[in-house]
Amino acid sequence: MSPVPENCFVPTSEIIAVEETELNKKQRNIGKWQKMAKPHAFTVYYVKKARNHRWRCSDVTFWCVDEHLCNQWIQALKELLEMQKSRPKQLLVYINPYGGKRQGKSIYEQKVAPLFSLASISTDVVITEHANHAKDNLFEVNINKYDGVVCVGGDGMFSEVMHGLIGRMQKDSGIDQNNPKAPLVQCNIRIGIIPAGSTDCICYSTVGISDPVTSALHIIVGDCQPLDVSSVHHNNTFLKYSVSLLGYGFYGDILKDSEKKRWMGPMRYDYSGFKTFLSHHYYEGTISFQPAKHTVGSPRDKDSCRTGCYICKKSEQQLAEQHKECGLKHEEDEEEWKVIKGKFLAINAVNMSCACPRSPKGLSPAAHLADGSADLILVRKCSRFDFLRYLVRHTNQDDQFDFSFVDVYRVKSFQFTSKLSEDNESNVTDIGKKRFGQFCRDHPACCCNIANSTWNCDGETLDSSAIQVRVHCQFVKLFARGIEENSKDEAAYSQSSIEQLL
Numbered sequence: 001m002s003p004v005p006e007n008c009f010v011p012t013s014e015i016i017a018v019e020e021t022e023l024n025k026k027q028r029n030i031g032k033w034q035k036m037a038k039p040h041a042f043t044v045y046y047v048k049k050a051r052n053h054r055w056r057c058s059d060v061t062f063w064c065v066d067e068h069l070c071n072q073w074i075q076a077l078k079e080l081l082e083m084q085k086s087r088p089k090q091l092l093v094y095i096n097p098y099g100g101k102r103q104g105k106s107i108y109e110q111k112v113a114p115l116f117s118l119a120s121i122s123t124d125v126v127i128t129e130h131a132n133h134a135k136d137n138l139f140e141v142n143i144n145k146y147d148g149v150v151c152v153g154g155d156g157m158f159s160e161v162m163h164g165l166i167g168r169m170q171k172d173s174g175i176d177q178n179n180p181k182a183p184l185v186q187c188n189i190r191i192g193i194i195p196a197g198s199t200d201c202i203c204y205s206t207v208g209i210s211d212p213v214t215s216a217l218h219i220i221v222g223d224c225q226p227l228d229v230s231s232v233h234h235n236n237t238f239l240k241y242s243v244s245l246l247g248y249g250f251y252g253d254i255l256k257d258s259e260k261k262r263w264m265g266p267m268r269y270d271y272s273g274f275k276t277f278l279s280h281h282y283y284e285g286t287i288s289f290q291p292a293k294h295t296v297g298s299p300r301d302k303d304s305c306r307t308g309c310y311i312c313k314k315s316e317q318q319l320a321e322q323h324k325e326c327g328l329k330h331e332e333d334e335e336e337w338k339v340i341k342g343k344f345l346a347i348n349a350v351n352m353s354c355a356c357p358r359s360p361k362g363l364s365p366a367a368h369l370a371d372g373s374a375d376l377i378l379v380r381k382c383s384r385f386d387f388l389r390y391l392v393r394h395t396n397q398d399d400q401f402d403f404s405f406v407d408v409y410r411v412k413s414f415q416f417t418s419k420l421s422e423d424n425e426s427n428v429t430d431i432g433k434k435r436f437g438q439f440c441r442d443h444p445a446c447c448c449n450i451a452n453s454t455w456n457c458d459g460e461t462l463d464s465s466a467i468q469v470r471v472h473c474q475f476v477k478l479f480a481r482g483i484e485e486n487s488k489d490e491a492a493y494s495q496s497s498i499e500q501l502l
């Protein structure tokens with residue numbers, strides 16, 4: 001028998017599979033079993049939680065001489081598994097063979113496919129041949145056939161799959177994505193991310209680790225984590241959706257420079273990051289936003305979003321109420337807009353913490369995955385030294401918002417116009433211009449004349465610097481459960497444990 005640690009509790013929801021086991025000669029010759037006539041056995045495969053939110057597939061084999069009893073156990077456990085209705089049976093998998101360190105295919109074949117097969121999950125696998133292959137394909141496939149779509153790659157690959165799914169839903173419902181106020185149709189088919197990219201920020205921020213086996217196990221047990229999605233428009237043209245970072249200035253410039261260095265792999269971001277840091281460009285513009293009044297949280301909270309987060313639950317209830325009384329919803333258009341004009345080194349809007357291996361607490365450590373808001377971080381012009389102090393705080397325990405040149409707001413929508421496009425009399429909606437009287441007095445406008453930066457939208461550049469953004473609460477769902485608090489300890493306790501059965 002495999003060694004089982006003392007007090008091992010396994011919730012039935014975390015059993016991966018149960019299989020009849022053929023005992024080999026060596027196993028049969030251990031201890032007292034050698035005296036028995038042909039023992040019968042079955043193996044239970046279960047999720048074992050290790051450090052740092054890492055999950056592994058472990059197994060324990062049970063023996064007995066009574067074949068009927070053994071079969072009864074197998075039957076009972078299989079019935080328990082059948083009752084886990086949120087588990088996927090049929091998945092559509094897209095693999096980007098060129099993402100990150102170009103390991104996507106081998107990661108899937110060696111680490112993920114054997115687990116899916118153990119859990120009796122059928123898959124249709126597409127290895128992408130070009131950018132947008134997965135996205136375009138999602139408009140054609142019979143989507144109702146699947147319980148989920150899995151992407152093997154980085155944040156860019158996730159973005160493709162998400163755009164394909166959301167786009168498909170809107171197309172099927174006759175909704176025009178170019179209308180920034182259109183009541184979009186929610187996407188209920190879950191997305192799984194097997195991390196094989198450069199940053200893997202979405203996976204890290206929703207699971208707590210960037211690890212293919214852990215993510216595969218979250219898919220198998222049928223976890224569900226809703227995510228906020230921002231829609232980005234330029235006038236009445238739809239540009240993109242974003243779930244992690246919308247960054248202008250520093251992160252936009254890093255991305256633009258790094259695109260030319262794709263051959264460097266994940267290292268390109270450090271190279272371009274260093275270069276962009278040295279260039280120290282700042283950009284002048286106007287940002288207008290609607291504060292997120294519906295949520296009780298603040299970006300300066302000490303607690304972060306964790307599994308079962310009550311702030312996200314509250315937003316879920318509000319969303320359900322809104323759906324019941326649709327019609328009242330558009331009052332939000334009249335709600336207060338705040339306007340800030342200034343010179344910025346970085347403007348970052350994040351729908352989630354954006355934690356990643358480079359910065360385990362992320363760009364906004366208290367941001368919530370599913371509260372219907374984004375944290376808008378404004379980093380004003382400051383010295384190189386101060387900006388470096390700000391960046392370094394992303395990697396230690398100090399508060400990165402505790403600087404006079406950094407402001408952070410929790411918002412449900414915002415828009416940005418660069419000074420250059422204002423001067424060129426761009427025809428962006430005029431909410432910002434109407435409120436010029438409220439410009440921040442500490443940082444009056446000056447006449448610096450720098451070219452526009454570009455927006456980094458989840459790792460892709462946007463063509464327009466003037467954008468309008470709206471957060472859609474819990475718009476897509478992932479096979480994840482958020483980051484577990486002290487996951488290792490909590491794993492041991494559950495009412496429905498296999499221990500109770502035994």
Ligand SMILES: CCCCCCCCCCCCC/C=C/[C@@H](O)[C@H](CO)NC(=O)CCCCCCCCCCCCCCC
Binds near residue numbers: 200245388392459
């Ligand atoms: C001194 C050390 C300071 C370290 C500061 C680390 C802050 C790292 C914060 C990472 C935030 C990632 C946000 C995620 C964005 C994703 O949607 C997107 C798609 O994958 N990724 C990127 O755009 C890719 C963005 C990658 C950004 C990498 C930034 C590297 C900055 C390096 C600055 C070096 C300054 C050194 C001066 C001596």
Ligand SMILES: Nc1ncnc2c1ncn2[C@@H]1O[C@H](COP(=O)(O)OP(=O)(O)OP(=O)(O)O)[C@@H](O)[C@H]1O
Binds near residue numbers: 156157197
């Ligand atoms: N077969 C392919 N050939 C070229 N590009 C592809 C292919 N399949 C997908 N892509 C594109 O590659 C881009 C980057 O992929 P992915 O996110 O998997 O890896 P990455 O390089 O690590 O990026 P990230 O920094 O976003 O994590 C995606 O935007 C996707 O559209």
Ligand SMILES: [Ca+2]
Binds near residue numbers: 228351369370372373
């Ligand atoms: Ca959010």
